[in-house]
Amino acid sequence: MDIELHIARRLCPALELPPDQTGTLAGALVRPPTPAHGDLALPCFGFARSLRRSPQQIAASLAGKLEPDEVIAGAEAAGPYLNIRLNRPAVTASVLGDVLADPGAYGRRDLGRGGVVVLDFSAPNIAKPFHFGHLRSTNLGAILGRLLEHMGYRVFRKNYLGDWGTQFGFVIYAWQRWGDEWALEKGAIDYLVSLYIRAYQESEGDPGVREQARELFRRLEQGDPDIRALWARFRELSLAGFMDTYRRLGVSFDSYDGEAAINPQVRPIIERFQRAGVAVQSEGALVVEVSDVIGREIAPCMLQKSDGASTYAARDCAEALDRFERHGFVANIYVASRQEDHFAQVFAALGKLAEAEGWRENWAQRCENISFGFVRGMSTRKGEAVWLSDVLDEARDRARRVRTQKAAQNPQGFPELLGADLDEVSEAVGQAALLYFDVSSRRMSDISFDWNTVLQFEGNTGPYLQYTHARIGGIFRKTGQVASGDLAEIAPLLENEEEWQLVLHLRAYADTLERACVHREPFELANYLYALCSLVNTFYNRHKVLGTGPGLERARLALLGATQAVLAGGLRLLGIRPLDRM
Numbered sequence: 001m002d003i004e005l006h007i008a009r010r011l012c013p014a015l016e017l018p019p020d021q022t023g024t025l026a027g028a029l030v031r032p033p034t035p036a037h038g039d040l041a042l043p044c045f046g047f048a049r050s051l052r053r054s055p056q057q058i059a060a061s062l063a064g065k066l067e068p069d070e071v072i073a074g075a076e077a078a079g080p081y082l083n084i085r086l087n088r089p090a091v092t093a094s095v096l097g098d099v100l101a102d103p104g105a106y107g108r109r110d111l112g113r114g115g116v117v118v119l120d121f122s123a124p125n126i127a128k129p130f131h132f133g134h135l136r137s138t139n140l141g142a143i144l145g146r147l148l149e150h151m152g153y154r155v156f157r158k159n160y161l162g163d164w165g166t167q168f169g170f171v172i173y174a175w176q177r178w179g180d181e182w183a184l185e186k187g188a189i190d191y192l193v194s195l196y197i198r199a200y201q202e203s204e205g206d207p208g209v210r211e212q213a214r215e216l217f218r219r220l221e222q223g224d225p226d227i228r229a230l231w232a233r234f235r236e237l238s239l240a241g242f243m244d245t246y247r248r249l250g251v252s253f254d255s256y257d258g259e260a261a262i263n264p265q266v267r268p269i270i271e272r273f274q275r276a277g278v279a280v281q282s283e284g285a286l287v288v289e290v291s292d293v294i295g296r297e298i299a300p301c302m303l304q305k306s307d308g309a310s311t312y313a314a315r316d317c318a319e320a321l322d323r324f325e326r327h328g329f330v331a332n333i334y335v336a337s338r339q340e341d342h343f344a345q346v347f348a349a350l351g352k353l354a355e356a357e358g359w360r361e362n363w364a365q366r367c368e369n370i371s372f373g374f375v376r377g378m379s380t381r382k383g384e385a386v387w388l389s390d391v392l393d394e395a396r397d398r399a400r401r402v403r404t405q406k407a408a409q410n411p412q413g414f415p416e417l418l419g420a421d422l423d424e425v426s427e428a429v430g431q432a433a434l435l436y437f438d439v440s441s442r443r444m445s446d447i448s449f450d451w452n453t454v455l456q457f458e459g460n461t462g463p464y465l466q467y468t469h470a471r472i473g474g475i476f477r478k479t480g481q482v483a484s485g486d487l488a489e490i491a492p493l494l495e496n497e498e499e500w501q502l503v504l505h506l507r508a509y510a511d512t513l514e515r516a517c518v519h520r521e522p523f524e525l526a527n528y529l530y531a532l533c534s535l536v537n538t539f540y541n542r543h544k545v546l547g548t549g550p551g552l553e554r555a556r557l558a559l560l561g562a563t564q565a566v567l568a569g570g571l572r573l574l575g576i577r578p579l580d581r582m
């Protein structure tokens with residue numbers, strides 16, 4: 001049942017609007033700031049001109065005309081607003097019915113109509129540390145991917161590995177001097193980074209080292225088979241290390257082709273830039289001026305350095321073209337922070353090429369950089385260098401300690417978990433704590449990380465959301481029932497305010513997901529789920545469920561069942577495991 005559409009249809013004639021305006025009018029209905037103002041409101045300012053009356057007069061006359069029906073319980077004017085109260089039993093039955101009939105489909109919409117979104121996220125650099133920026137990119141990207149799919153897009157997940165560039169000259173130089181097979185096999189990522197750092201430090205005292213590293217990278221670019229084989233091995237071992245982490249996070253990609261794989265297509269696109277007259281020589285380098293299109297003073301997009309080497313930007317230009325040719329994307333999204341200028345330059349340069357070559361579809365306009373703020377205060381026992389697998393271990397171990405303490409204080413509240421179960425729950429809770437932290441603020445805000453805060457079982461944390469899910473699970477374990485019953489019969493029994501606010505919140509799920517998707521803002525979903533948990537906990541603290549008599553008990557269980565289903569679905573979209581006991 002589309003409540004907004006129904007109300008809009010009823011209001012259209014009174015507002016002298018043609019029927020084709022119904023959808024727009026439905027979109028104009030808002031949630032009033034407090035429940036005392038009703039369930040939905042129509043601000044009447046926008047109709048004053050055409051109706052030649054004040055918004056107050058319009059609201060008053062609408063209130064007089066809107067008779068109660070199967071959806072509307074009543075309407076009152078409050079100044080320029082028309083406040084509408086909904087028919088609670090009907091709306092409750094419809095919302096619970098929608099959720100319980102097919103929980104997995106609840107909240108889905110088809111915004112995308114099957115269009116392909118290429119989603120570039122995580123993208124760590126081989127032989128450079130996987131840092132917190134990469135973890136945030138991994139989490140935000142994974143969530144956006146699931147949200148986009150929920151909204152009807154097809155998503156191609158691309159892990160554009162940083163597997164090319166002069167740093168490999170340093171690593172190969174260091175390997176040839178100090179390489180240790182055993183250390184490499186034992187932990188490739190850590191070891192390659194330490195090699196890189198060692199060579200880099202040495203080059204600071206001895207410029208000859210830099211020269212040798214450059215030469216080695218040149219040989220790699222020219223395809224020297226020995227150097228190439230070494231590079232391939234480093235890449236493979238690093239990727240295997242990343243894969244462990246991705247597996248733990250439940251993240252996967254459709255392609256791991258990174259900067260190296262696109263390399264052969266870089267020369268051809270640079271030539272296109274030249275032929276189209278878009279790229280110009282500047283102090284021996286080849287650049288595209290972009291300040292004019294971006295509208296602010298910004299360095300040009302450099303495609304080729306003065307020594308003839310191609311650049312990160314040139315590779316991204318070639319890569320974007322390749323993505324369009326393969327996928328015909330409706331959006332090409334890069335989840336990466338602190339590269340705003342880089343992406344602005346690349347997109348603007350491609351835009352200029354589009355214009356100069358007269359592309360039929362200017363897909364440069366479909367490229368977006370989704371950036372995010374900085375995380376402060378993240379460090380582990382081992383000190384400043386933060387390794388993702390260490391953080392996941394630490395999260396698991398801390399979660400286990402918190403849980404064990406809680407269970408000791410409150411044995412009834414926590415079922416006994418031992419051995420493998422405790423390991424599994426601890427891993428899931430630790431991961432939820434880390435992951436939820438990333439989405440508990442808007443993505444552009446800088447955030448401060450603190451282990452004690454993120455692992456709390458109360459407050460705006462991942463473990464709190466999981467705990468709420470498990471708490472509802474506990475109730476169903478006690479009754480041994482699943483949520484069921486004839487909704488038309490039981491919905492009228494749900495008549496208190498806590499129940500109604502919960503129903504209204506459940507109803508807002510799809511709108512929330514759409515907003516999160518359109519604004520590329522997973523926080524919207526996190527915030528929604530937090531509010532859902534607060535509402536259901538308030539309800540449960542104030543009202544009994546079990547033993548309230550056959551009808552009311554069934555009605556309240558249905559409400560809890562629907563809440564749990566939406567919570568589980570939302571947690572899964574966030575990449576957090578809904579737990580049945582913890």
Ligand code: ARG
Pocket residue numbers: 120122123124125160161162316334336
């Ligand atoms: N490897 C880069 C880094 O670690 C991120 C890559 C983002 N994607 C891209 N197509 N440039 O900073």
